[in-house]
Amino acid sequence: MRAGEDRVARMALGMLVEPGSRELGVLVRNVGAPEALGRAVGGFGVKPALAGAVRARMRAAGVEGSADLAGQLAEQMDGLAERLGARIITAVDEEWPAAFDDLVRASREGNMLRRDTDPPMCIWLRGPLRLAETLERSVSVVGARAITGYGGYVASEFAYGLAERGWTVVSGGALGVDVTAHRGALAGGGDTVAVMACGIDRAYPAANAAVLEQIGAEGLLLTEWPPGTQPHKTRFLTRNRVIAAATRGTVMVEAGSRSGARSTLGYARLLQRSAMVVPGPVNSAMSVGCHIELRQPGTVLVSRVEEIIEEVGSVGELAEPIQGAGRPEDVLDPLQARILDAVRPRRAMTAEQIAAVAGVSGRDARRSLPLLEELGFVVSGPDGYRLRSTPRAPIGEEEDR
Amino acid sequence: MRAGEDRVARMALGMLVEPGSRELGVLVRNVGAPEALGRAVGGFGVKPALAGAVRARMRAAGVEGSADLAGQLAEQMDGLAERLGARIITAVDEEWPAAFDDLVRASREGNMLRRDTDPPMCIWLRGPLRLAETLERSVSVVGARAITGYGGYVASEFAYGLAERGWTVVSGGALGVDVTAHRGALAGGGDTVAVMACGIDRAYPAANAAVLEQIGAEGLLLTEWPPGTQPHKTRFLTRNRVIAAATRGTVMVEAGSRSGARSTLGYARLLQRSAMVVPGPVNSAMSVGCHIELRQPGTVLVSRVEEIIEEVGSVGELAEPIQGAGRPEDVLDPLQARILDAVRPRRAMTAEQIAAVAGVSGRDARRSLPLLEELGFVVSGPDGYRLRSTPRAPIGEEEDR
DSSP: OHHHHHHHHHHHHHHHSOTTOHHHHHHHHHHOHHHHHHHHHHTOSSOHHHHHHHHHHHHHHTOOOOTTHHHHHHHHHHHHHHHTTOEEEETTSTTSOGGGGHHHHHHHHGGGGTSOOOOOSEEEEESSSOHHHHTTTEEEEEEOSSOOHHHHHHHHHHHHHHHHTTOEEEEOOOTTHHHHHHHHHHHTTOOEEEEESSOTTOOSSGGGHHHHHHHHHHSEEEESSOTTOOOOHHHHHHHHHHHHHHSSEEEEESOOTTOTHHHHHHHHHHTTOEEEEOOOOTTOGGGHHHHHHHTSTTEEEOOSHHHHHHHHSOTTOOOOOOOOOOOGGGGSOHHHHHHHHHOOSSSOBOHHHHHHHHTOOHHHHHHHHHHHHHTTSEEEETTEEEEOSSOOOOGGGOSOO | OHHHHHHHHHHHHHHHSOTTOHHHHHHHHHHOHHHHHHHHHHTOSSOHHHHHHHHHHHHHHTOOOOTTHHHHHHHHHHHHHHHTTOEEEETTSTTSOGGGGHHHHHHHHGGGGTSOOOOOSEEEEESSSOHHHHTTTEEEEEEOSSOOHHHHHHHHHHHHHHHHTTOEEEEOOOTTHHHHHHHHHHHTTOOEEEEESSOTTOOSSGGGHHHHHHHHHHSEEEESSOTTOOOOHHHHHHHHHHHHHHSSEEEEESOOTTOTHHHHHHHHHHTTOEEEEEOOOTTOGGGHHHHHHHTSTTEEEOOSHHHHHHHHSOTTOOOOOOOOOOOGGGGSOHHHHHHHHHOOSSSOBOHHHHHHHHTOOHHHHHHHHHHHHHTTSEEEETTEEEEOSSOOOOGGGOSOO
16 A cells, blocks of 8 residues: 555656656655655645646646545556556566666766756556566667768677677667667567657657567567657756666767767766777767767777676676687797797708897707797708798788787 | 997997897996996806807807907998998987886886897987987877778878877888878878888888888988898887887777787887877777777777877877867756757747646746747747747757757
């Protein structure tokens, strides 16, 4: 009963107050959601701006501050959710991710962001997955809407690779990196969650209607805003805190200097999640934001899916180091390498001549050359040593030097 | 006289011992160059390997350990230098860069590199510039030999930009990034120094003969190795310590996972010079080495010439932050931005309706809307407010959100 009362109050507050409000969050934590609702609606013990905002919403919705306002609103909302094939969850539901609590601390520390970042009050969901469970191993992949072929390639490959390895891909359902990441995750047979900045009844942007429909059928569509809400610029920024909080880390793929994806990365850092960035060409405007972020402390460059998983995975999920193809001469010690460097392909040289060229003692040359012969690097003849006829590539054509 | 004796001993040692030898460096620092030469030639007080190496070189050169060996060798060398239009300098010369001393400490700490990294004993130079002065404000630009168009673009632009701003560009005279950086510096009207791993008489690689000739005429060609010396793989690695030590920082542009340029960057770090790396596409094999390095602590990502100069320049030479084009709405505070977001382009809305959509109080809306009108964002009419007819781009088409 107490939980039920709490739930309907949170639902009503989610409807009446724009998400993220720190004032409301503090009040709910101090006096509980039902009492907080009563105060917000009655206009006592809250600031005039909050009271006025609630009043404006109530007037627009044609509801009045009755004793059972919460019950009425919640009933309306549950009915609407059912018609839309959606469900509503709040902090009292089992499906609610504990990770959202981290936003309380962020809200306290985050004043420099000039933005309220309190946890969501209630969430609308559509899709067959259980939210908390789905987010347990999740990464957000975010970035620009106007992407290049390169950004599309990276978003797609990374999301596919994460999905293949059992990681949920979270993004914002927008054009560009977002939708490419969602598609990549679906293609990889993985779970994907789209965190929207509008009502669950809106397919925004319209160009993504089909894939959003698919996410609602196979993954999860998620929003804090009630049905009918339009996406606004400021709502995208408010929404971004949820993307960061929901996941173990955020990967930013292609972002211009003013990309909103940078705010998601900022939230990830603030929430002590892993803030990962994919670099790109320095002459691409769509990577400028990435490189600015990579010059900040606490940002990790990722160039492969394995490196993302090393960041967000459990101990032991380390990326294999990249190794160039091994070369036969890798087995040599520096002295042997120096001696081998002095041996010529055609002209045979004595051990003493080789020693003089290499700058080693005759003794070192005489001891090392038979070993180099045994290893197949040099051959000996009556006039001395020369390189084997299948020599290494000439110096000028090798990468290593 | 003492300085003259020191100089000829160093020249002889530079001829008889392969560069970088820590044993020789310690000996010279302890007993002076003339005594160190005597011991190395006489084979007492040095390890057998060093004595043997000197003996092999002397035998090959047809010289004997006479009392005036140093004088004879130095005379030969000075004569040869004159014929080649070159000059020889050692630590006792004014032109000698003090920065090379840092290699003493690196040599001590650098044993994990399995490589001797002592300072040069003597240097062959060709070109009109004074070495120490030329290196005062210098940056090395290094990287792969097999570069892509991207790497060529970056090496060229960065070297040109550094030269234009009065910075000397140092590199290794090789194909790829090296020669592109030298050419960029020359094109930018700046000084450039090529640090070679072969004799000053060799144009290596042959494809770069013309530009090496130009560097010898307008910049500086520099090498530790006496004329006639061939470039060897191990010599490139030994040479790289000089590139790192000579400059205030090293910029790595395109490098495969096994690129030798990574060793230059490692020396820069060891020498507490700035280790800078240019990122690239994560799907380019020629940027793999760059991204590996960028994941190491102590490496700085650079995407513009200004960022390089911020690293190596004096206090105050800070790069201007990159700003996207300013937008009119940048002047708004978060509350005003939220209210503006709720205003529609065609349908006029009252302040109360706008407040309900934005989730603010009617009072806040009534106070902010006249200001938004004054700033030119909205217009008012008999039915309320709507967006001005030259509205901002629709949300879906903006980068920022």
